Amino acid sequence: MTTAHLSGRRVLLIIGGGIAAYKALELVRLIRKAGGEVMTLLTKSGAEFVTPMSLAALSGHPVRQDLFMPEDETAMGHIELSRWADLVVVAPATAGLIAKAANGMADDLASTTLLATDKKTLWAPAMNVRMWEHPAVQANVATLKSFTGFHQGAFVGPDEGEMACGEYGFGRMAEPAVILQAIDRLIGAGSRPLAGRRAVVTAGPTFEPIDPVRGLTNRSSGKQGYAIAAALADLGAEVVLVSGPVFLNTPQGVRRVEVEAATEMKAAVETELNAAPVDIAVMSAAVADWRVDGVATGKIKKAPGGPPALHLIENPDILASVSKSGSVRPKLVVGFAAETSDLEDNARAKLSRKGCDWIVGNDVSDDVFGSDGNAVTLFTRQGSETWERQSKTDVARKLAQRIADHFKA
Numbered sequence: 001m002t003t004a005h006l007s008g009r010r011v012l013l014i015i016g017g018g019i020a021a022y023k024a025l026e027l028v029r030l031i032r033k034a035g036g037e038v039m040t041l042l043t044k045s046g047a048e049f050v051t052p053m054s055l056a057a058l059s060g061h062p063v064r065q066d067l068f069m070p071e072d073e074t075a076m077g078h079i080e081l082s083r084w085a086d087l088v089v090v091a092p093a094t095a096g097l098i099a100k101a102a103n104g105m106a107d108d109l110a111s112t113t114l115l116a117t118d119k120k121t122l123w124a125p126a127m128n129v130r131m132w133e134h135p136a137v138q139a140n141v142a143t144l145k146s147f148t149g150f151h152q153g154a155f156v157g158p159d160e161g162e163m164a165c166g167e168y169g170f171g172r173m174a175e176p177a178v179i180l181q182a183i184d185r186l187i188g189a190g191s192r193p194l195a196g197r198r199a200v201v202t203a204g205p206t207f208e209p210i211d212p213v214r215g216l217t218n219r220s221s222g223k224q225g226y227a228i229a230a231a232l233a234d235l236g237a238e239v240v241l242v243s244g245p246v247f248l249n250t251p252q253g254v255r256r257v258e259v260e261a262a263t264e265m266k267a268a269v270e271t272e273l274n275a276a277p278v279d280i281a282v283m284s285a286a287v288a289d290w291r292v293d294g295v296a297t298g299k300i301k302k303a304p305g306g307p308p309a310l311h312l313i314e315n316p317d318i319l320a321s322v323s324k325s326g327s328v329r330p331k332l333v334v335g336f337a338a339e340t341s342d343l344e345d346n347a348r349a350k351l352s353r354k355g356c357d358w359i360v361g362n363d364v365s366d367d368v369f370g371s372d373g374n375a376v377t378l379f380t381r382q383g384s385e386t387w388e389r390q391s392k393t394d395v396a397r398k399l400a401q402r403i404a405d406h407f408k409a
C-alpha cells in the first residue's frame with residue numbers, strides 16, 4: 001500500500017450519520033499514520049454514531065460540529081475549513097449529504113463547507129442498498145460527478161456485501177484502507193500540474209545605490225513574491241526567484257538569484273528568458289521607479305556646502321519589457337498593481353499599458369506591506385475576481401492554482 005502523496009497534506013473529513021461512521025475513526029488513524037493531517041467535521045446525525053471525544057483524540061484537532069457555534073465559527077468556520085484543506089473527504093457519505101451537495105443546499109456546517117470549498121471532494125457513500133439504487137440518489141451522484149474543475153466529485157465504493165440492516169447488496173462503505181488509497185491518488189493526481197513548466201518570479205524591493213554605502217529602497221518585504229515562488233514550485237514548476245534584498249529563506253525547490261538594483265534585476269530576468277523558454281513570469285517585485293544618475297564611486301562626504309543634490313533617472317520597466325520580449329516572451333505574464341484608489345481602473349490601465357496578461361491588484365491603503373495578509377483582485381483580459389483578505393500563502397496558492405488551470409485549459 002503506497003501513500004506517497006499524503007505526507008504533509010491536509011484532509012478535512014466530513015462524517016455523516018450512518019453505522020459506517022465507526023470506520024471513520026480508523027480512517028483518521030490511517031491518514032495520520034501516512035503523515036497527513038486530519039480535521040474532522042461531524043454532522044448532527046454522525047454524532048449519534050461516533051463521539052467527538054474519540055475523533056478529537058485520534059485527529060489531534062478539535063472536532064467541528066456546528067455552523068452557529070460562536071467559538072467554532074470564529075476559530076474556523078466553513079470558509080476557513082475549506083481553505084485549510086487540500087482535500088475534502090465525506091465518509092460515510094449519506095444520501096442526505098449527497099443530495100444537499102448535488103443541489104447546492106447549505107443549512108449546516110457540513111453542507112456549507114461542501115459548497116464553499118474549491119478543493120476536490122472524495123465521497124465514500126454508505127447507505128441501504130435500496131437507497132443507493134434509488135434513481136434520486138443515482139441522479140445526485142451523477143450530478144456530483146459531472147461538476148468539473150475543483151468541485152469534481154470522486155467516489156470510492158460503495159461495496160457489495162452484507163449490511164447492518166440485514167440486507168445484501170451495494171451500500172457498504174469502502175474499507176478505510178481503500179479510502180486511504182483513493183485519498184492518496186486524488187492528492188497525487190493533479191498535485192503537480194505545473195511539472196515541466198518554467199517560471200520566473202521577481203520579488204522584494206530593489207536597492208538603488210547613491211554611493212557604495214547608501215541607497216534608495218522601499219518597504220517591500222518580499223513575502224508575497226516568495227510565497228508565489230513556493231506555491232508554483234509546490235505545483236511542480238521549475239522556479240527561478242529573482243530577488244531584491246529581503247530577510248527571507250529561499251523556498252524549498254526554488255533557485256534564487258540575488259540582485260540589488262532594478263537594472264540588475266532586469267538583466268537577471270533577461271538571462272533566464274534567454275537561457276530556456278519560460279512559461280510563467282510573475283513580476284511581484286516592488287521595483288524602484290527611479291535610480292540615482294551617476295552613482296558616486298566613493299562615499300560622499302558631508303561637505304560644508306550642504307547636502308548633495310541627487311539627480312534621479314527613470315528605471316526600466318521590467319514587467320513591460322518582459323511582456324514585449326517577442327520570441328522569448330513567457331506564455332503567461334502576471335504583474336502586480338499596488339493602488340490606494342480606483343483599483344479596477346488603474347489595474348486595467350496597467351494591464352494594457354504594460355502588455356501583460358494578468359494583473360494582481362491590491363489595495364495598499366489597507367495593511368499590506370510587511371504584513372502576512374493580503375486582499376487582492378485578479379484582473380485578466382476576460383474579467384476579474386476578488387479574493388477576500390487571506391494569508392499571503394493562501395493568495396499565492398490560489399494564484400498558482402489559477403495559473404495551473406490556465407495551462408490546463
Ligand code: C5P
Pocket residue numbers: 202262283284285286287288289315316317318319320334335336337338350
Ligand atoms: O507601474 P507600477 O510600478 O505600479 O507597476 C507594478 C508592476 O510592474 C509590478 O508587477 C512590478 O513588479 C512591475 N514593475 C517592473 N519594473 C518597474 C516597475 C514596476 O517590473 N520598473
